Amino acid sequence: MSSKPGESVKDVVARGISRRYRNERIFRALGLGALCIGLGFLAFFFYTLIANSYTALRQTRVLLDINFDAAVIDPAGNRAPDDLATADYQRLARDALNAMFPDITARAERRELNALLSSGAGLELRSLVIGTPTLIGTKEPVWLLVDDDVDVVVKGHMSRDLPENQRRLNDRQLRVVMALEQQGRIEQRFNRYFFTNGDSRDPELAGIWSATVGSFFMLLVTLALSFPVAVATAIYLEEFASRNRWTDLIEVNINNLAAVPSIVFGLLGLALFINLFGLPRSAPLVGGLVLSLMTLPVIIIASRAALTAVPPSIREAALGLGASKMQMVMHHVLPLAMPGMLTGTIIGMARALGESAPLLMIGMVAFIVDIPKSPLSPSTALPVQVYLWADSPERAFVERTSAAIVVLLVFLLVMNATAILLRKHFERRY
C-alpha cells in the first residue's frame, strides 16, 4: 500500500477507498448478524417458554350435579363449624360422578372412576359449604377439578391413541372422560389456583403464590439492608475518606467480592446466620441476609461510579457558597448520583432474584404449602420453585414449570419498571 513514485496523495486515497468501504460493509454485516443471532435466540426462548406455559393458565374441570346431602355434611344438624370443616366432601363429588355412571358397579372400577376426580374437588366443596351453609340439603351443578392425568389427556399432551399400558388412564377411564366430554361436562377454565396456592404434589392444586411471597420478603430484606449500607459506604469512600493504602485495599476487596461465586455466600450464611446466630432455616430473613451480602459489592461499585460521574464543579460551587461538606453531599451530589445508584441496585436485585445456589445451603429448597406470613415463616423462592417442579415426575408439572418461569420474568420486569420509574423521577440534568 506504499505510494509509488509520481503518485499523488489523492491517487493513494482513491486506490484504497473501495477497500475501506468494503471493510465497513463487512463490519456492519457482522454486527447486524450478531444482533440477529441474539434476537433469534431470544425469540426461540420466548416462543418455547410461551408455547409450553400458556396451557397452564387453564385447568380442566368437570360439571357435576352435587347433592349437598345433610346426612353426609352435617349429620348432627347443628351446623357447627367444626363439623362442617371435617365432613367427607370428596364423597359428595364421588357420589355425583357415580350417579352419572350407574352401570359401573365393580369395586375396582369404581376406584378407577373416582381416581378421575382431583382431591381438590372435596376441598372446593368444603369452602363452598363453609361460605354458604344454606347450600346444605340442595342440589347444585358445580364445576369441579379433575385429576392431573385427565387434564393432560384433555389438553392433548398425552395422545389418546396410545396402547392402554402406555397411558396413565386406562380404556375404561378414557371412555368415561370421552362420555363426559360429549355431554359438554368437561371444560377448561381459568386456573386461579396457580396464582393463589402454594406448592402441592397434585399439579392441579399447585400454585406459585407461596414462592412469590417468599421471593418478595427476601428481596425486601435484601433491599432494606444492602441499599442504605452500600450507598453509605460509597459516599464515605468517595467523598470523605482520604486516599491511602487502606482505602485502596478496601477497594480491591470490594471489587473481588463482587466476583465471588454465589454458593460461597450460601455457605457463609449457613455458618454465620444459622449455626452461630441461631436464625431459623428456610426463612426469607436469612435468605435476604445472604443475598444482601452478595449484592452489596455490586451496588457499592455502581454507586461509586455514579458519584465519580458528578462534575467536580458542582461540589466546588456548593462549597464556595458556604455549604458544609455534608450539605454539599446531601443536597447536591447525592441527588445527581441517585439515578446511577438505582441502576446498580436494579442489577444487583435482579441477580438476587434469580439466585438459587446460595438458598440451597440455607434450607430454602423446600416443599412449602402454606403462604409465608412474615420474613421468618418457612418459605421458598421463585427460581427454587422452578427447579423443584422441573424435577417432579408428573407430566402436568411440565407446563407449570414454564409458567413459573414466566411469573419469575414478570416479577423481574415489575421490579425493574419500578426502579426505572424511580430513576426517571430523580433524574435531573444541569
Next chain:
Amino acid sequence: MGNQTRHSPGISRLMCFILATASAAACGSAQAQAARDYISIVGSSTVYPFATVVAEQFGRTTKFKTPKIESTGTGGGLKLFCNGVGVQHPDIANASRRITQTEVDTCAKNGVKEIVEVKIGYDGIVVANSKSAPHFNLALRDLYLALAKNVPDPAGAPKLVPNPYKKWSEINAKLPADKIEILGPPPTSGTRDAFLELVMEPGAKTFPFVAGLDKDAFTAGSHTLREDGAYIEAGENDNLIVQKLEANPHQLGIFGYSFLEQNADKIQGSQINGVGPEFEAISAGKYPISRPLFFYVKKAHVGVIPGIKEYLSEFTSDAALSDTGYLSDKGLIPMNDKERKAVVADAKGLAAMTMSGGH
C-alpha cells in the same frame, strides 16, 4: 436550586422507608425461633415426592400446619438431623438407604440417642431407553462391563484393564450393535449409590478373580465408572434424562421407577436379568435393582414439636402405605402386608432402632 429542594424530600422519604423496613426486619429476628409450630423434615430427593404427598394430606386433614420438607439428599439430611436436639434441628430425616453406623454414632455424640426408624417401601431403579429403539434385555454383568472404568481383560487374563468396549454387541452378542451411551445421576445422588451397590457390585462378582480381590480393591474396581464418554452424568433432574432419551434413541438412562411410570408413552424399561421393571415384579422382589426407603424420627422431639405422632400415623396409615394407597399411585412400591404390619406396629410404639436389630 429550587429544583434541588423539590427533590431532596423525595430521597429522604425513600431512605426513611428503607430504614424502617430494615429495622422492622431486625426486630422480627429478635423473637426468632422461640418455638416452632411446624414439623421440619430434611433428606433424600427420592423420598421427597412421597413425603410431600403425605405432608400435604396431613396439613389438610389435621389442625396442624403443613410440615416443611427440604430436599437435601440422604447424606446431607442425616447430617443435619444428627446435629443435635432442639427446635433449630430437623425432626425427621428421609433416606433412600439405611442409616449407617457412623451416622448413628455422630447422632449419639450430639445427643440424638433415640431414633425411630420407619421403612416406607421400595423404589425401583430402571435402565430405560426411547420407545423407538430396540428393547434391551441386560444382565447385571453386561451393565458392569459397559460402565466400569476398568474391566476384566477380555483376553481372559485375571487382571483389570481400561474398559475397551465401544458397542453393546462387543459385550454380549445378543445386544444391538449400538454405541454404549448411558445417562445417569452424579456422585451426590442416592440413586447412584444404590446403582453401584445393586448393579456394579453383583456384576463384578460374576468374575471370580474380581470377587476375590480385597475389599478396597474390589470397591475401587466396581464403584469407579467410565470417564471416556460412555457414562454421561446428567444431573439430578430425571425429567431431563427422559427428554434426552426421547431425542436420542441410541442412549440408555438410569433413574427412578416413578419417572418411567409417568412417561410410559415415551420410554421403555429394559429387562434386567430377564425381569422387566413392573410394579408387581418390583414389589415381589423379583426385579434385581430395588432398594428400601426410610425415614427417621427424633424421639426427643415427639411431644415437643406438635404433630409428629400424627404425621407418623398418617404416613403409616393404610390409606397411604398399602398397595392401593395414595403413595403407590405416586410410584412407591409398597411392602407386603406382613412387613407393613410390623413397620406400623413399631412406628406406633415409637420403638427406637438398633443397628444390629434391623427391620
